[in-house]
Amino acid sequence: MPSGQILLADDDAAIRTVLNQALSRAGYEVRSTSNAATLWRWVSQGEGDIVITDVMMPDENAFDLLPRIKKLRPELPIIVMSAQNTFMTAIKASERGAYEYLPKPFDLKELVAVVGRALSRPRTAISNANPVENDDIPLVGRSHAMQEIYRALARLMPNDLTVMITGESGTGKELVAKALHDYGKRRQGPFVAVNMAAIPRELIESELFGHEKGAFTGATSRNTGRFEQAEGGTLFLDEIGDMPMEAQTRLLRVLQQGEYTTVGGRVPIKTNVRIVAATNKDLRVLIQQGLFREDLYFRLNVVPLRLPPLRERVEDIPDLARHFFTLVEKEGLSRKQLDVEAMDRLKRYRWPGNVRELENLVRRLAALYPQDTITGAIIDAELDSQPLLPPLPAGKPMAQAQAGSEGLSDAVERHLAEYFSGFRDSLPPPGLYHRILREIEGPLIGAALAATRGNQIRAAELLGVNRNTLRKKVRDLELMVVRTNRG
Template sequence: MKPIWIVDDDPSIRFVLEKALARENLPTRSFTNPREVLEALAQIAVGDPARQGPQVLVSDIRMPGGSGLQLLEKVRELQPGLPVIIMTAYSDLDSAVSSFQRGAFEYLPKPFDLPKAVELIRRAVEESQREEVTEERQAETPEMLGQAPAMQDVFRAIGRLSQSQVTVLITGESGSGKELVARALHKHSPCADGPFVAINTAAIPKDLLESELFGHERGAFTGAQTQRRGRFEQAEGGTLFLDEIGDMPFDLQTRLLRVLSDGQFYRVGGHAAVKAHVRVIAATHQNLEQRVKEGGFREDLFHRLNVIRLRLPALRERHEDVPMLTRHFLQQSARQLGVEPKRIAESALARLEQFAFPGNVRQLENICHWLTVMAPAQVISLQDLPPEVLESPVYQAPARTVATLAAPAASVVAERPEPLHAAPAPAPASGAVPVFAPQSGSGDLSVIEGAAPVLVTTNVATNGGWEHALETEAQKLLADGQTEVWDVLTRRFESRLIRTALAATHGRRMEAAQRLGIGRNTITRKIQELGLDAPDES
């Protein structure tokens, strides 16, 4: 562990703290004034291998050669996540207040109770290590893997967003890798040098989630013994990933909406606004449109988050990636366990490709870890696969038909009695991807200019209806040697959809656009492109 840095011109204070921390197996390094500390930090910055940065900084407030408060300000600039404890006299109230205002972790009054001082330093160490874990996880995360067309669409979308810090909503089933996409969006963005901070809003109790997100002031509630930075402050200058946003409590949704709208927030129990320069990426496996209809999710927050939406395919929709992912996870498990990587027979790989993977990529990773431990030989054979794979029926992708919509994802992912399994789209010549964004001046959604149409899939063998009619028409055009079938059917579909919406709203374009879930600019442009003779809004 990195040492605790102690800064005090009083040798007795340094001695007492050094001995007390040594008994707790906490390494220390001592300095007599702020200038020495800044020189040491400069040596670390230029890569001096003999020096290690601090885990926590404990500094007196008044010393020859500079004050602890000035040191605090400079350290916060150099290492924003470093907890700093300021030592001060009982009567020095102004100094204590200034310490907190400038971002100190806590202040330690002199003369201090030694066990309490050690306990405080331990809490600061835990806070420091918690932030280090986030950074380490980001550094260790490999690039995303995938050769399937559906994943190539995702990669192209990440590339298109690489110059932007726009808010993104990632949708997809649990275990499909939404956090990996969020990390990739961060890594390939203008704020890549900033921190990536992730929080699962479903995994934290409601009573603690507000403090986790926004932090709290000392004394804000029972047990709040110190001021604490929340995830928004930890992500300053970087990206905050809000996983399972659909499970966020309704009252906290209001606070989040205010941060996204105003760019500032208040710590729990605080009265001073804190600026938030943070890119927000949210993810959910839920149908947020349905959650809005049911009253469980704020509609205005949904539109704030749904600036650009990326849908991550389930593993069963990209079964051609299973061999590559399997070999990757077997290598990864072997490294973690310190053993020789196992190989897998083609028969076993073929069976894995026929598995539905209800737990998606996460389930495949767990299976590979299980095989690394449990498979008896170095080559994994078919019979070595776990029972859930061997005993499950062979997964057959349902018969599909592809219909194109110039409508937002909102009209595609509405809940149905049975889950839909989306098929990879045949990439159009433009290389477009299924990404969604609002038109200028509108909070509604529309397809990004040049993007591939949305895919709607269904089992025509059991459902019939208009989807079956669409399949029949597509087959007829293809059999007749018709070219550009995609564009032909898209125009016909859009024309009928817009005409029907305008008829239902008596020609009012704004209302028709709202009912369809697109912007007014979009419906106006589509009417012109399709040559629809629609009455203007009354």
């Protein structure tokens, strides 16, 4: 049976009651308060084995209290809860020494599990040097999908693990890589971004690793590569799937041995660079086609981060639109607002260009339209290149509304016809079967997990597959599983 005293602080009496009951049933002694002053008195008196606190309390913000607690009792684990579910909330919690950050609402079982892990870990102080005081928000959105991204980023900030970011074009992969750098321990070093697709294949090795004078025709002087430029910082390798095999071999050596040689050079050069890679392609398909090294894939894919397309987090569109309107206003354009119909159109649009397309739309609206309020008719005119999804009837799930009266096989056939038509006189790239299968499996498994509120056992039963099969699919498809409460 677990044991330990929990100090709980939240100004919401209902939340205190629910958490007190859940933690007491789990075997813990709980002392709860509605204010930061009482919490600080208890901590100062040496009480408690762990602290669970809300951020916003009537007398003090928990982020101002955390540094004092960590200075007085650096080994005391602190779990931060917040309904202000932004990227900066997760980052501030991590920087101020919190053991874990939980966005509200959260699963009570998850909280109990986090408490158990915190109390069983070695009691060592959490290093919290050089906190970031910049309140600019590089990532926007409060959806469950983005909350998982924020929490993952907060955990990754203090270390140098290699990260693989996957997602469709326009989802913000470079923005996430830059956030990892700007709020991590390498923030004082350079951030160097390289787009593999934008460099001629025969020049990629020279671009990354540099070359010596006379290494090839036209090499009239020594050239420093991106690895040397990024020394002590972060190297972001975008569109990693376009890297030629020769460069992949060199990159693998860097990841294995921490050194490289320049093109035409013989002396190994030690490197101290964190690598973050990104792709909008399925690297496993490229591996099957012999276009990507499997051993390099596993070296890069230490921590996979999947960025959801905008159509999977439409609830973030109002926050994103306001954010972009604020940015363009700072650039000298007039401030706009969206009426109800305009916002409805934005939420029903398919967003093939994802967040980047939304940002471009906002810039057009701010630059081209004199009226202060953007109407649904204006949005219709701007988005006439693609049809909107049908309106969502009251009480009807989004997936059903999108399907309309069209059968699943008809919808798939139409999707495939549109897919092939995009290539006109040529055929799609090889590996079509696996790509389309992933397109179908991902939403299906995601819908089952959403319907069962993240319960993988129930989702497996719903789908009629083995539990281990479902877990493997979730891992292979890089789906994020979020447990939520009912009601």
